[in-house]
Amino acid sequence: MSSNKISFEKSLVANVIATGKCVGCGACVVVCPFNCLEYAEEAPRLISECKICGICAQICPRYEWSQTHVENFVFGRERKPEEEFGIYRRLAIAQVRDDKILKVCQDGGVATALLLFALENGLIDSAIVAGMNKEKPFRPFPKLATTSEEILECAGTKYFYSPNLLALFEVVKQKKANVAFVGTPCQIRAIRKMQTAGLKRYTAPLKILIGLMCSECFTYEGLMEKYIHEKLGIELDKIKKMNIKGKMLVTTDSGVATIPLTEIKQYARKSCCSCEDFSSELADISIGGLGLSSWTFTIIRTEKADELFSNAEKTDFIKTRNANEETFALSLLQKLSKKKRQTTAQ
Ligand SMILES: Cc1cc2nc3c(=O)[nH]c(=O)nc-3n(C[C@H](O)[C@H](O)[C@H](O)COP(=O)(O)OP(=O)(O)OC[C@H]3O[C@@H](n4cnc5c(N)ncnc54)[C@H](O)[C@@H]3O)c2cc1C
Ligand code: SF4
Ligand code: SF4
Ligand code: SF4
Structure with missing residues (x-):
């Protein structure tokens, strides 16, 4: 560096x-x-x-990036070539037990469950998540959630960019000392670089980094306004949920509109085309849907994530299944991780 x-x-x-x-x-x-x-x-x-x-x-995660340097900082060693989706301790397919969370979350509700478990047990005093703009449905904004209600309100995926790091200003302002962070792989990279640079003012309060798996983000104007609203005629405030499972699924009270990904690729943010991290390889814990329905594919990478996840599992906050049973999800994870690295290498 x-x-x-x-x-x-x-x-x-x-x-x-x-x-x-x-x-x-x-x-x-x-x-x-x-x-x-x-x-x-x-x-x-x-x-x-x-x-x-x-x-x-x-x-800056896009300037003079050294994977080796950051991997050594986080894990004490470099990734081996066969560790296709980064270094980890264990894998799990998980689902929150509380129906109230399952109803509003994206997949199995693992992000929200871990945040609520950590908050309720005094392990964190707040969490950086993505809030939802009231005037522009599904447009996210960085939010420092300090109560269970706020964490719950912010559950679910918004497929647009939420610069969650900006909520660090609020962390300092509110003097929060134990904060969980949820964000995309590029944001996890930025935090790791801030940590390796020794910028403690903003990084010291961050106790656990929950990284989302991420193929790309879309532009709000392109996907929501031009395509879903103008072309498909769907009122944006009627949308209950958006999800990607091979196709984009847009749920309203009238049903589910299915959109092929090839149709909406044009609205992907340009900077996402040169991104090499699919699975938040440097997070403490990584989560994604990977084609599963109502379950979250979870990669537990660091010791502190293992401790948090195991305690949530032991106290019946979440239930788990063996990830090796889900061969399709596992091979999709390998394929998407490899594809991102190759795209960047070209
Ligand atoms: C832009 C984007 C692209 C994704 N692409 C993929 C993919 O290609 N394949 C895959 O398997 N999974 C992908 N995911 C992850 C997936 O959609 C779920 O977030 C993940 O499976 C966790 O589900 P959950 O039910 O455990 O999370 P929940 O309990 O619903 O919690 C989700 C958490 O993510 C936060 N969040 C929501 N939107 C954003 C955002 N835009 N930026 C930062 N934080 C946000 C919420 O505030 C909440 O804390 C993507 C997520 C995002 C945000
Ligand atoms: S961080 Fe330093 S170099 Fe960067 S804009 Fe601020 S003053 Fe300039
Ligand atoms: S916003 Fe992030 S990626 Fe862009 S220049 Fe700043 S640090 Fe780099
Ligand atoms: S694809 Fe990469 S650059 Fe784009 S939002 Fe996801 S992690 Fe960030």
Whole structure:
């Protein structure tokens, strides 16, 4: 990693933003010690003179990335070639037992169950999740949830970018000390880079990183407004759930509209096309649907995630099945992880 003091323009503008690689994670906006940056239209923007400290360049997940360096930091070793979806301790297919959670979650409700379990047992005081915009259905925003009700309200997937790292401002403002983070692989990468750079102000409160599996995010204007609303004629406020299971499934009271992924590929965010991490390989615990119905495929990667998950399992918060029974999900996980790496290598 470069230790040079380099300006925002020379590092991130020239190599990340102007080249279309910026994922809009917001990490640079959070860490700038001089508050030179603001977040607008899913990207950082300079609003006052850059003091050329080089910190934003040190933490950007799309600038001078070293997988080896971060893997050694998180796991104490590098991934072996046969560890196709990253380093892990164990796998499980899991489902929350509480029907109230199962009704509102995306798959098996593991993210929400672990957050509620951790909050109710005093392991965390808050969780960074994705809230839902009231005027624009399914448009997410970064949310620091501090109660069980708020965590529950934020369950379910929004297939649009939520720069959850920006909620770290709120963590510091509210002086939260034990926070869980839920986010996409690119956001987990940014946090790991912030940790390796020793930026404790924002990373010290983060106790557990729950990474989502992620093929891509879509633009709200493209998928929701142009395609689902204008082309298919579906009122956005009537949508109850959106899910991807080989196809995009949009559920309303009138039924389920099925959309082939080839139809909506054009609305994927451009920066997602050069993303090499499908399964949040650097998270403490990774979760995804992988074609399963009402169950979450769970990759338990670190010791603290194992402890949290095992305690939730022992106290009957969640039930589990052997992941090796789900050969389709397992091979899909391997295939999608490999595909993402290959796309980037081209
Ligand atoms: C953009 C995106 C793409 C995905 N692509 C895939 C995929 O290709 N294959 C796959 O198997 N799984 C994918 N997932 C993960 C999947 O949709 C579920 O989130 C996962 O299976 C967990 O389900 P659950 O029932 O355990 O989660 P829940 O208990 O429903 O909790 C979901 C958590 O994710 C948070 N969240 C929702 N939307 C976002 C967002 N946009 N950004 C950050 N956090 C969010 C919620 O606030 C909540 O805390 C994707 C998720 C997202 C957000
Ligand atoms: S972090 Fe440093 S280099 Fe980056 S914008 Fe702020 S002052 Fe400039
Ligand atoms: S840190 Fe995130 S938002 Fe900032 S330039 Fe890098 S990818 Fe973009
Ligand atoms: S595909 Fe990659 S870059 Fe795009 S949102 Fe998912 S993790 Fe981030």
